[in-house]
Amino acid sequence: MKPKEFALSLGLTEEEYGRIEKGLGREPNENELGMFSVMWSEHCSYKNTRRELKKFPTTGPAVLVKAGEENAGVVDAGDGLALAFKIESHNHPSAVEPFQGAATGVGGILRDIFTMGARPVAFMDALRFGRPEAKGEAGKRTRSLIKGVVEGISHYGNCVGVPTVGGELVLDPAYEGNPLVNVFCLGTLRHDQIRRGAAKGVGNPVFYVGAKTGRDGLAGAAFASRDLTEESKADRPAVQVGDPFVGKLLFEACLELYARPDLVVGVQDMGAAGLTCSTCETASRGGSGIEIELDRVPQRETGMTPYETLLSESQERMLIIVHKGREKELKEIFSRWGLDAAEIGYVTDTGRVVVKQSGKVVADVPARLLADDAPVYEREAKVPAKLAERQKLDLRKILPAQPRLKEDLLKIANSPATGSRRWIWNQYDHMVGLRTVVRPGGDAAVLRIEKPGGGWVHVAMTLDGNGRWCAQDPREGSKALVAEACRNLACAGAVPLGLTDNLNYGNPHDPEIFWQLREGVEGMAEACRAFDLPVTGGNVSLYNQSPAGPIHPTPVVGVVGKVEEGVKLVPGVFGSGLGVALLLGKSESGGLGASLYLQEVHGQIAGKPAPADLESEKRLHRLMRSVLKESGIRAVHDVGEGGILWALAEMTFGPESAGAEVDLPLGSKERVEEALFGEGGGRILLEVDEAAVTAIEHLAKEAGVGCRTIGRTGGNVLRVKCGGEDVSWEVRELRGMFEESLPRALES
Amino acid sequence: MRFAVVQFPGSNCDQDCVHALRVLGQEPRIVWHQETTIHSDEGVILPGGFSYGDYLRCGAIARFSPIMQAVKAAADRGQVVVGICNGFQILCEAGLLPGALTRNEGLHFRCETSYLRVENPASRFTSHYLTGQTLRLPIAHGEGCYRAEPDVLQALEANQQILFRYCDAEGRVTRQANPNGSSLNIAGIRNLRGNVLGMMPHPERACEAEMGGTDGRGILLGAAGIGRPI
Numbered sequence: 001m002k003p004k005e006f007a008l009s010l011g012l013t014e015e016e017y018g019r020i021e022k023g024l025g026r027e028p029n030e031n032e033l034g035m036f037s038v039m040w041s042e043h044c045s046y047k048n049t050r051r052e053l054k055k056f057p058t059t060g061p062a063v064l065v066k067a068g069e070e071n072a073g074v075v076d077a078g079d080g081l082a083l084a085f086k087i088e089s090h091n092h093p094s095a096v097e098p099f100q101g102a103a104t105g106v107g108g109i110l111r112d113i114f115t116m117g118a119r120p121v122a123f124m125d126a127l128r129f130g131r132p133e134a135k136g137e138a139g140k141r142t143r144s145l146i147k148g149v150v151e152g153i154s155h156y157g158n159c160v161g162v163p164t165v166g167g168e169l170v171l172d173p174a175y176e177g178n179p180l181v182n183v184f185c186l187g188t189l190r191h192d193q194i195r196r197g198a199a200k201g202v203g204n205p206v207f208y209v210g211a212k213t214g215r216d217g218l219a220g221a222a223f224a225s226r227d228l229t230e231e232s233k234a235d236r237p238a239v240q241v242g243d244p245f246v247g248k249l250l251f252e253a254c255l256e257l258y259a260r261p262d263l264v265v266g267v268q269d270m271g272a273a274g275l276t277c278s279t280c281e282t283a284s285r286g287g288s289g290i291e292i293e294l295d296r297v298p299q300r301e302t303g304m305t306p307y308e309t310l311l312s313e314s315q316e317r318m319l320i321i322v323h324k325g326r327e328k329e330l331k332e333i334f335s336r337w338g339l340d341a342a343e344i345g346y347v348t349d350t351g352r353v354v355v356k357q358s359g360k361v362v363a364d365v366p367a368r369l370l371a372d373d374a375p376v377y378e379r380e381a382k383v384p385a386k387l388a389e390r391q392k393l394d395l396r397k398i399l400p401a402q403p404r405l406k407e408d409l410l411k412i413a414n415s416p417a418t419g420s421r422r423w424i425w426n427q428y429d430h431m432v433g434l435r436t437v438v439r440p441g442g443d444a445a446v447l448r449i450e451k452p453g454g455g456w457v458h459v460a461m462t463l464d465g466n467g468r469w470c471a472q473d474p475r476e477g478s479k480a481l482v483a484e485a486c487r488n489l490a491c492a493g494a495v496p497l498g499l500t501d502n503l504n505y506g507n508p509h510d511p512e513i514f515w516q517l518r519e520g521v522e523g524m525a526e527a528c529r530a531f532d533l534p535v536t537g538g539n540v541s542l543y544n545q546s547p548a549g550p551i552h553p554t555p556v557v558g559v560v561g562k563v564e565e566g567v568k569l570v571p572g573v574f575g576s577g578l579g580v581a582l583l584l585g586k587s588e589s590g591g592l593g594a595s596l597y598l599q600e601v602h603g604q605i606a607g608k609p610a611p612a613d614l615e616s617e618k619r620l621h622r623l624m625r626s627v628l629k630e631s632g633i634r635a636v637h638d639v640g641e642g643g644i645l646w647a648l649a650e651m652t653f654g655p656e657s658a659g660a661e662v663d664l665p666l667g668s669k670e671r672v673e674e675a676l677f678g679e680g681g682g683r684i685l686l687e688v689d690e691a692a693v694t695a696i697e698h699l700a701k702e703a704g705v706g707c708r709t710i711g712r713t714g715g716n717v718l719r720v721k722c723g724g725e726d727v728s729w730e731v732r733e734l735r736g737m738f739e740e741s742l743p744r745a746l747e748s
Numbered sequence: 749m750r751f752a753v754v755q756f757p758g759s760n761c762d763q764d765c766v767h768a769l770r771v772l773g774q775e776p777r778i779v780w781h782q783e784t785t786i787h788s789d790e791g792v793i794l795p796g797g798f799s800y801g802d803y804l805r806c807g808a809i810a811r812f813s814p815i816m817q818a819v820k821a822a823a824d825r826g827q828v829v830v831g832i833c834n835g836f837q838i839l840c841e842a843g844l845l846p847g848a849l850t851r852n853e854g855l856h857f858r859c860e861t862s863y864l865r866v867e868n869p870a871s872r873f874t875s876h877y878l879t880g881q882t883l884r885l886p887i888a889h890g891e892g893c894y895r896a897e898p899d900v901l902q903a904l905e906a907n908q909q910i911l912f913r914y915c916d917a918e919g920r921v922t923r924q925a926n927p928n929g930s931s932l933n934i935a936g937i938r939n940l941r942g943n944v945l946g947m948m949p950h951p952e953r954a955c956e957a958e959m960g961g962t963d964g965r966g967i968l969l970g971a972a973g974i975g976r977p978i
Contacts, residue, residue, distance in 0.1 A: 154857050158888070159798045161760020245758050245801025336782075338757060429859045429888040431953050431960075432796075434764045439960075448958065 003027050010037035016375060023369040031306045031355065031363040035370060038273035038311060039280065042542050045374035048508040049540045052521045056528065056535035062497050063534050070197055071112040071269060073536025074189075075498040077562050080452040082191050083459065084118040087126070087184040087502045087558045089541035093240070094181040098148025099155070102181050104242040106156040107315050109185040111269035114251040115318070117195035117258050118187025121435055122447055123157050123428075125167035125183050126463045126502070126556040130176030132416055133745040138176055143746055145179050153183070154427040159244035160251070164428035165436050166445035167463050171417045172599075174467060177546025182502040182539075184463055184558040190452050195258060197268040198286035199279075199321050199347045204265055206279075206290055206345040207327075209334050210250045211316040212300035213275070216241050218311050227507055227543045246316040246339070253337040254318065260333075263326050265347075270317040276310045276370075278319040279345075280353045283367035290367070291354040292345030306362040310355065321347060381518050382511035391472060393593050393607030395671060403672050405645075405720070405727045408601050412646055412677075413734045415600050419741030420653070442572040443488040443638055446563060458563035460494035465502075466641070467552030469609035472594035474516045474553050476611045478523030480680060483612040485559040486531050487638045490621035491684060493567030493628040499528060500558045501538035506550025508542050516553035517542075524555060530614035533559070566629040572637040573654025574687050578714040579634050581648075581660050582686040582693070584627075584700060584707055585620050586613075588667040589643055590680025596641040597677035610680020616705070617682045623703040624684055630699070632692030634713075638684050643677035645720060647685055652718050652731045653738055659718045659731045660687075662711030666723035675722055687713045749828070749973050751776040752786055753793045754819065754835075756810045761796035761832065761952065768952035769793075772968055781813040791828035791971060792819050794835030796888070796950060806849060806891050807837035816842055828872070829944045830971050833889055836936075836946035845939055845946045846904070847896030853929025857890035861960065862927055862949055864935050865915040868908045871938055873945045876966025876976045882919040883912070883963040885949035887927060887935075892948040894930035894937075901931055912936035912947060945971065 001009070007017040010033060020028050020036050028036070042048055058067045064082055065074035072086035090105025106123060113120045127149060130142040157164045162185070199206065258264055266286065268278040275297070283290045294309050304312075322330050327343060334341035348354070353370065355363040412418055425440040437458060438446035444462040451457055464485040469477030486496050501524065506513040528535055544551045563569070590610020598604045627633060635654075639647040644664060652659050666675045688696060693709065700707030719728040751769055753776050755762045762778060769776045776793070779786070786792055800809035810816065816838075823829045823844050831839035839845045852858060861884050866877040877883070896904070904910050913933040916925040926933045928948070936947030951964030966976070 158857060158859075158890075159758070159760075159801065161797060243801070245798060245803070248760065248798075249757055426860050427857045429857070431859065431886050431888060431950075432760055432764065434767055434953065434956075434959055437958055 003033060006030055007033050010034065012037050012040065016040060019375060023366065023373065029363065031310060032365055034307050034311050035276045035363060035365060038276060039370045040374040042540065043272055044277060046540055047374045048377050048379055048542065049517065050376045051378060052518055055521055055525045057525060058535055060532065060534040063536060064191065065194060067535055067537040071115045073498060073500065074116060074194055075536060077457055077459065077497065079457065080190055081449060081457055082189050082194065083186060083560055084113050084116040084189060085184065085186040085500055085558065085560050086112050086537050087182055087500045087556065088112065088539040089502050089504060090181045090183065091179065091504065091541050091544055094149055095179055098145045099152040100241050102149040102152030103156040104240045104315055105181055105183045106153055107242045107244065107247045108271045109183045110160060110162065110247060110251065111271060113185045113187035114254055115195065115197065115267050115269045116187065117193040118189040119255060120162045120185050120187045120251065121433055121449065122186045123162055123164040123183060124445065124461065124463050124558065125153055125164065126465055127167065127169045128175040128180035128467065128554060129171055130173050131171050133748055142176060146746060149181055150424050150427055156242055156244040158429040160248040161432050163430045163432045163436055165430050165447065166440045168465065169421055169424060170467065172467060172552065174552045177548040178544045178551050180504050180544065180551065180554060182556050184500065186461060186560060188449050193258065195264065195267050197282050198266045199282035199288050199290055200265055200286040201323065202347055202349045204321050204324050204347045205327055205343045206292060206347065207320045207322065207330060207341055208297055208344045209318050209320055209341045210339055211243060211246045211314060212298040212340060213309055213312050213314045214300045215304065215308055215312060216314055218308060227545050229547065240313045240315050242315045249337045249339055250316050250318065253334050253339055257330060257333050260329060263322055263329060265321040265323060268319045270319060272313065274311065274313050280367045280370040282319060282321065283353055284371035289348035289350035289352045290345055291348050294355060294357040296342050296344045298340040298342050306355065306357050379508050379514040380511040381515035383515055384512040390606065391608045395592065398598065398602050398604060399671060399673055403725055405676065405725055409645055409649060409729060410737065411601050412642055413649060413737040414741055416742045416745035417600055418642060418646065420739050421742065422739065423743045423746065438492065438569060443491040446492050446569060459560060460489045460492040460563055461558065461560045462488040463556060463558050464488065465554050465556035467554040468599060468605055469594050470520060470554060471552040472605065473608045474519035475523035477609050478520040478555050479527040479614065480609055480612040482524055482527035482531065482557055483614060483617045483682065484640060485557050486621055487617065487682065487684065489559055489561040490624040491636045491638050492563060492569060493625050494561030494563045496531060496533050496559050496561040498536040498560055499533050500536055502556040503540045504544050504551065504554040504556065505542055506545040513550055520553055520555045527612065527614060531618065564625050567625065568628060568633065570633050571635050571654065572651065573635055574651050574656065574658035574660065574713045575634045576656045576658060578712060579687045580690050580693055580709060581662050581711045581713050582688060582696060582707060583683060583710050584623065584686060584705055585683035586681045587665040587706055587708060588670060588681060589674055589678025591678045592674050595677060595679050597643065597673065612680065613682060619703050619705050620682050620684065623700055623705045626699055627696055630692055630695055632689035633686065634689065635687035636684060641679060643679055644683065645676040649718060649734055651685060653735050657716060657731045657735055658713060659715045660711055660713040661719040664710055664720060664722040665708065672723040672725050749791050750789065751793050752779045752790045753795055754779050754781060754815055756781045756799035756813060758799045758801050759795050759797035761950065765793050765795045765952045768955040768968060771955050772965060774972055779815060781815050784814050784818055786818040786822040788825065792822055794831040794838050796833030796835060799834055799838065806834060807841040810838045811842040820844065823944050826941065826943050828971050831946040832950055832952065833948055836948055837891065839944065839946045844944050845937060846900045847894055849891050850893045850895050851891050852893055858927050859888040862887045863915050863917055863925065864912040864949060865919050865921055867910050867913055871911055871942055872973065873938060873967055873970045874911050875970045880919060882915060884954065884961050885951060885964055886953045887949045889948055892928040892930065894934040896931060904937055907940055909937050909940065910934055911938055
């Protein structure tokens with residue numbers, strides 16, 4: 001095959017081939033084309049999205065390592081403590097091989113974090129699947145995907161001893177052919193422990209450490225940058241196989257190595273595009289070159305070609321550059337942990353990545369050309385033709401003349417879409433490490449992190465995404481989900497420090513999809529600016545579509561914040577005894593557009609999501625944090641999907657199964673379903689002691705935020721009055737449905 | 749008494765044990781699996797995790813570690829040895845405790861708060877508790893289903909070696925309260941001599957109120973030879 005034909009077969013375009021030939025000044029060989037095909041894939045180069053990503057605010061006083069600089073962003077948490085965090089997707093691998101796909105997703109993000117010099121301390125996962133209760137093959141496949149992915153995450157996360165402390169699961173037919181598996185990891189370190197992935201110092205040795213290289217995961221990055229098709233199963237070899245045991249040894253060995261003063265020059269994990277990516281990126285960042293000899297790469301298979309060795313995505317491998325003369329120390333540490341450490345090359349000043357096998361040059365490429373000079377495309381964007389039609393909402397045609405609130409809430413409680421996720425997080429060790437202060441199941445997870453000088457900092461974090469909102473209005477939906485994430489943190493008394501995003505969309509060559517992405521980025525960017533929240537990095541996952549069509553546009557955000565001094569953390573569920581229920585924020589809902597209620601109860605996705613009022617959200621969050629410093633606060637929960645009624649129901653699902661009797665406001669133009677199930681509006685529910693009410697009202701008034709006593713908590717019934725309706729549910733009945741709906745759907 | 753917390757490759761609760769012991773005023777040391785010495789005045793903790801990746805069988809490879817010879821010798825001398833979770837599995841594999849831990853009945857890994865009934869306070873590990881007292885301790889395991897031959901189970905009962913059984917919040921030892929299918933709802937046992945304890949639940953995760961409870965303190969304090977305050 002001619003080089004050009006080969007390039008096209010690898011997914012490079014003619015224009016890109018021309019660019020490579022020009023950059024090299026000659027015809028590229030097959031190895032080089034393989035390297036370009038992965039480095040210039042969307043997964044590695046962001047060639048389709050780079051222009052959009054520039055719209056994110058990325059700076060701020062807390063930012064220590066900016067988005068795009070290194071493997072993960074790092075923010076300052078005060079007292080010399082820094083936090084490294086990032087989210088990454090493993091969607092395509094999980095679609096064809098759920099267990100290994102998800103497991104290696106966890107392993108991959110883990111390496112991104114300890115590459116930065118941080119000790120990984122927590123995972124979270126954002127998952128999207130079709131409906132497990134669906135009839136026939138579709139349901140069967142979805143059930144096996146869910147079980148496989150959860151087991152894969154459990155397998156890897158539990159074994160490496162990093163707790164999985166939260167996340168989210170959305171079940172929607174839009175993800176039936178293309179599930180999403182986004183994995184987030186947080187690590188902690190001191191400011192002076194931040195590591196860089198740069199190759200510097202001519203003559204410094206380049207080490208390969210960790211697991212041996214095999215033929216697994218060949219060109220996985222390129223695989224991730226294509227649509228999923230019927231033939232994708234044939235791409236199973238592109239899915240890597242993970243070994244969490246080696247992952248654990250590798251990060252312990254690396255952290256021990258970093259602790260030696262002045263030993264390490266640069267570190268880079270071998271994730272997507274393996275050896276290729278790690279050599280060219282470290283050389284490019286260091287403004288240097290690297291020369292390596294493939295014969296020295298530890299291999300677990302024989303007869304591997306240079307092409308295979310360069311493009312393998314075998315897991316649990318790192319590239320480490322140390323100061324010359326310190327080789328022995330590195331070898332000793334890795335040998336103690338039972339890991340390979342091979343000196344495969346050295347740093348040069350040529351600006352080139354030179355790859356040899358048995359002394360013969362098999363690839364010779366300028367590092368910058370490979371790592372940074374991928375083409376940047378301006379994709380065409382077009383408002384989806386059917387959007388205006390989809391955004392129309394005529395409630396008179398959907399809602400019954402007489403409200404059926406009783407059945408409506410039972411339907412929601414009985415749906416696996418809203419049911420308890422206990423079945424999932426019980427399979428994750430969420431306590432190992434002795435840092436988990438607020439366990440999964442609430443608005444945000446909270447960890448305690450030891451300060452460098454002793455004492456604790458409390459860190460809150462949450463993952464949020466809402467494909468339904470974004471499908472109906474990508475800009476407003478994306479703004480709203482950033483607001484929701486910040487509201488979740490406010491419920492834990494935390495000020496957001498940084499945001500990591502995972503942009504999951506369909507094929508960017510479709511102008512309607514690209515429009516969704518652009519709108520989504522701009523919406524998120526606007527919300528981030530409003531909250532003074534820097535984007536510290538993330539991941540773009542495109543081509544999320546199957547023959548059935550694209551997924552909902554699904555940006556997922558992970559927001560990390562610091563719990564303010566003086567905050568007393570409270571649960572999200574009603575406690576024992578009697579209390580008062582308060583509603584903070586607006587008294588009207590944002591309506592039923594794009595709501596969970598319409599989808600779950602009436603089987604429709606229609607209308608536009610409630611637009612987020614960012615300024616009033618900010619006031620609400622500030623108020624929430626000061627309220628949590630008061631005494632007498634018993635429980636707090638934000639109003640999200642399912643509206644205020646579902647939020648109240650969720651608050652009854654505590655160990656006490658305590659109920660509430662509330663009288664909810666009905667706006668002058670609202671239908672009662674809108675008041676009860678409408679989303680948006682920036683609202684938070686509180687349960688407080690009677691004695692605390694006056695102080696909270698006062699704080700709310702000062703903050704310019706609405707505060708309304710809506711009723712009392714206690715008893716074992718949830719009773720709601722609104723607009724002449726008066727409906728009651730037995731808490732035990734609701735709770736039984738909530739606990740059982742997901743496991744039942746998975747066993748069907 | 750000083751504790752040696754053994755670190756196998758793949759251990760992941762070693763630092764948690766060290767932290768909990770420090771909270772309790774102890775000064776533990778970490779001992780690498782390739783070391784060969786346990787001092788005669790030391791107690792030993794085999795922590796949870798996935799030693800050697802749980803390859804072959806949980807705990808099956810760890811028992812061949814150089815340090816395990818020293819641990820056995822220490823146990824033979826009557827020194828305290830506590831195996832938690834993976835550590836319990838290792839003790840069974842090493843023959844320091846009878847029986848074996850197999851895959852959970854429900855096949856899933858389970859991480860949750862379990863309730864334990866204290867069966868026998870007349871042991872150094874349970875001296876802080878009363879008979880029938882209910883403790884709340886976290887579990888986190890995929891292979892915690894305790895199995896042994898009928899005569900072994902009988903002997904365990906007869907000799908009051910069963911220290912903890914899974915129960916419900918009211919202290920009832922029921923099948924429903926059993927998270928993994930263990931025979932006789934066994935959560936923790938001691939050897940006949942009374943110096944070796946193996947248990948699946950994690951006492952080190954229940955030593956601070958902020959972590960959800962302090963019911964595990966008594967077990968570690970008892971192991972350290974610190975009796976119950978009157």
